[in-house]
Amino acid sequence: MTTNRIDDSVSVRIAEDSVCDRMAMDRFFRVCRWDPYHLKRFRYALFVEGRSDANAVAMLPDHIRSAVVDRFRLHSLPLPVVVSSVADASEKALFTCRTTDAFSSETFSFETVLIRGTSRRRTLCVSSQVGCAARCHFCATGQMGLSRQLATAEILDQVLHFRQRMRTTGEQLRNVVFMGMGEPLHNETALYAALEVLQDPRMFNFSPRRVMVSTVGVPDAMLRFSRRFPNTSLALSLHSADQEQRAELIPLGKTAPLSELRPVLKEMVATGRPVMIEYLMLDRVNDSLEHAVLLGKFLENLRVHINLIPYNPIDGLPWTTSPRDVRDRFAKCLRNEGFIVTVRHSQGQDIAAACGQLVTSD
Numbered sequence: 601m602t603t604n605r606i607d608d609s610v611s612v613r614i615a616e617d618s619v620c621d622r623m624a625m626d627r628f629f630r631v632c633r634w635d636p637y638h639l640k641r642f643r644y645a646l647f648v649e650g651r652s653d654a655n656a657v658a659m660l661p662d663h664i665r666s667a668v669v670d671r672f673r674l675h676s677l678p679l680p681v682v683v684s685s686v687a688d689a690s691e692k693a694l695f696t697c698r699t700t701d702a703f704s705s706e707t708f709s710f711e712t713v714l715i716r717g718t719s720r721r722r723t724l725c726v727s728s729q730v731g732c733a734a735r736c737h738f739c740a741t742g743q744m745g746l747s748r749q750l751a752t753a754e755i756l757d758q759v760l761h762f763r764q765r766m767r768t769t770g771e772q773l774r775n776v777v778f779m780g781m782g783e784p785l786h787n788e789t790a791l792y793a794a795l796e797v798l799q800d801p802r803m804f805n806f807s808p809r810r811v812m813v814s815t816v817g818v819p820d821a822m823l824r825f826s827r828r829f830p831n832t833s834l835a836l837s838l839h840s841a842d843q844e845q846r847a848e849l850i851p852l853g854k855t856a857p858l859s860e861l862r863p864v865l866k867e868m869v870a871t872g873r874p875v876m877i878e879y880l881m882l883d884r885v886n887d888s889l890e891h892a893v894l895l896g897k898f899l900e901n902l903r904v905h906i907n908l909i910p911y912n913p914i915d916g917l918p919w920t921t922s923p924r925d926v927r928d929r930f931a932k933c934l935r936n937e938g939f940i941v942t943v944r945h946s947q948g949q950d951i952a953a954a955c956g957q958l959v960t961s962d
């Protein structure tokens with residue numbers, strides 16, 4: 601398993617030739633003695649308004665334009681292939697990236713999903729890795745293993761591509777969730793730099809509460825994340841409050857047991873940040889009333905929001921989702937204990953873009 605261990609003091613860097621590197625661009629303008637106002641307009645047009653590359657660059661005066669384009673890349677990823685769901689209008693983008701090995705021409709693919717809910721709020725589900733080393737047994741991505749970490753600029757370019765794409769449809773991107781391929785807390789350095797740019801008022805300007813990081817539970821990294829981004833939302837994929845069963849579903853659960861996760865959750869909710877508990881409803885596996893009671897006990901006195909998620913069947917894997925009435929009964933039991941519970945519907949199932957379904961097929 602590949603885990604990037606960093607401590608709070610490590611400063612994170614982005615590829616210096618990317619427009620996402622704020623400091624490199626600031627420095628470039630300073631050295632050239634250009635008015636920073638031009639840079640401000642360019643960034644707003646690109647990152648916030650999602651204007652096309654040509655329109656954003658046109659915000660710069662003639663004498664600056666070519667120097668900026670020569671020095672900085674607007675995109676780190678080529679345009680993706682996009683597939684739309686007929687059933688619910690979700691979109692799945694297939695991005696490609698090259699290997700980091702300079703002596704190889706191998707390319708990898710990974711996926712990003714735009715979720716169109718019933719309201720006009722759009723949520724983009726971004727990937728932080730190609731594949732995943734966590735190898736959760738129920739997850740399609742987990743079956744791939746880890747191929748490559750995504751760099752910060754590659755994470756951010758998923759958002760930029762969709763911002764630009766959505767400008768053409770007049771839609772607004774409200775939320776960014778790190779729930780695509782990969783365990784984000786196994787790619788901490790790139791994740792933290794990406795979060796800083798996403799939330800920077802001079803760059804993408806997302807409110808911290810509109811950005812969510814999802815993890816299957818890496819306690820030491822959760823604490824680092826918590827201290828560094830005290831207002832950013834976190835989702836913990838719990839899926840069972842029975843230690844033995846959880847470790848069977850999520851191999852990481854063996855080294856990061858529930859007894860370690862509980863104090864971490866306690867520290868996280870103490871800051872008042874939104875904390876979600878994700879719970880996959882697996883038919884006759886973790887969906888009995890006894891499981892609901894156990895979950896309630898594990899979360900006792902923690903102010904969290906519980907999401908009950910239907911399981912999207914994956915070829916070759918044995919699980920199916922719990923019937924709707926079982927999910928409702930489970931939710932009722934938790935609500936009686938005072939928890940806020942949402943019973944989720946799955947989106948993007950027909951394009952294999954639903955939670956746990958992201959996998960790259962050749």
Ligand code: SF4
Nearest residue numbers: 732734736739742782
């Ligand atoms: S559920 Fe998340 S952490 Fe687990 S294998 Fe899938 S992508 Fe990785």
